[in-house]
Amino acid sequence: MNNDMNNNVDNNERNSVEKKHKKKTRRISKRISRKILRFLLPIILIFLLICLAVDFFFYYIPKAVNTAENKALKTYAIKQTDKANISDLHLEDGTKLYEMCDFNGKDTELALKWSDLYAMVIFEDNTSIESFNADKENKKVRKRFDKIAYDLAPSFTYIKGNIKVTLTKEVPVTDKEGNVVGIKQETTVISNDTVYYLKTANTIYGTYNYSYEAKTDERTDSEGTWTTTSLQLVNSTVTDENKRLDEYLKKMLKLTEQREVEDTRNEFIQESIGIYTDQENSEWLLDENNNASWGMIGGVDANISADVINAIMKASEKYSIPPWLIMGYCYHESRFIADIMACDDLGKTVKVSAVKNNPEYMNNPRRSLGLMQVTMWSSKCRALGYDPVKEALNPYVQIDVACNELVNIKFKQFNIDPKKVDWKGNGWVEQTWKGCQAYNGLVYYNQSVAKAKEYAFTHYLRTPKGDGIFDIAEKYKLNFQLNKNGGYTKISVWPTPNYYNITSPFGMRIHPTLHVRKLHPGIDIGAPSGAKVISATNGVVIRASNVGDGYGNCVIVRNSAYDCLYGHLSSISVRVGEKIPTGKQIGNVGSTGFSTGPHLHFGISKGDYKNNNWINPLTIVSH
């Protein structure tokens, strides 16, 4: 009993000692963790700030591409959508057609996308792309892709039309002795090609109707009067908008409320665009060897528009900085996509046009928008007299605000006078890097210039991949020359004077006659047969013939930087070996080779075209 009591006392004492000890260790560990926290917190904060500042674009690139499963599955999805897209093509009288062939390329625009299949499976199974990869061969997903592609296949109705080009010349009338006694008009038919135009498209997004009118264009040059008769698109309407998609989602997910259907549809559309732009926007960054390929700017979605080029040229003049430096920034911030929203909460790049009516997206103050990712910078917009909301997607405003920040704020901070910088040589790199780096918002400059420089020249202005702002700027520098007034002129000219309509952009597309998905290594410019084609650059003609490779009658002009290819010509007016200046006529527009109607295929390759370094011609030429 006593022993027991003693034991109890002992136990009690031991307990209280243990308690004290525990309290003490708790106190110490608290103190230690507080110390660690105090030490770590700034590091964590700095790290987070860097994460925010460094363009988020680069974060999700590796995860989106380059897993073998992902690639194989995507290839399969593309194959199935390609099949679905040509499953119901016909003329108004029911005659079946076997390829998408709209002269204006509307059918390729409205075609079912591979990402639609992904988005639909995600909605159906409540799954994610990552979980697709768990099923190594994706057998289940592939089966679902087959069914969805079949269910959502569009149907296209076409009409037949002609593009007829005639040339009317004044020819002398002679009498029996050969004396000129008058002048008469003589008209010859230069070409008369059959082409197809899209009349109706029944897609998940609605039924699109197009109407056309016969139009005649007349143009006179030294040869005579060229007359082109063709059908031109005059009107388009959409009916039953989203009806097919809504019905499909409703049935698949057993939705009852209209509101639910609408929300699901919007999410589906965003998901599909997200997947599409995520993968498309990241794949083009890497070529087959995983090197940055700067020329393929954004594939189908990111041609540099004439407006963007003009805005850059205007800002270049206003701020006395070269257009190629602005282009370096433009590439870094947005890949030249004026309506891109760099950041949504899921870590995806979203096109503003896709979410414009979604207040949740548009009213988030953390978002930056557009070409230079600056227009949600309200105060900086207002300082220049712009309305930040109304002008949010105006390329002129976006570039003006950015250049003002770069030159009038950051350059000034480091006493950089843009007029005194050696832009012509290589001096500009040393002279401007501090200001250019400051634009990025990273401020460890005060702590150590050397560290800031090291960072700038490995992460931002230059990168190991070669797609830093200075890396890209240097590549664009090749396209400009300083003129006598200290301004910049583009070295090149537009190859088809008076015809500026791009009927098929540079990038991945479904080939109009081979109907497989492949890189379209140039732009197609719609122009009537016989229209003049001039050389966009100077150089030496290295090809002037039809070699049966699909380009038909084809001219290739080589200079120190580029090979320029002009395809499908009706006639050629230069010889191999001929040295030609920029602007010299090299032939006439035609439809020779693999072609569905008269147009100029214009391709630019960096260096020898045989190496297939095709770049978007719109990065070199504009009109």
Ligand SMILES: [Zn+2]
């Ligand atoms: Zn082409």
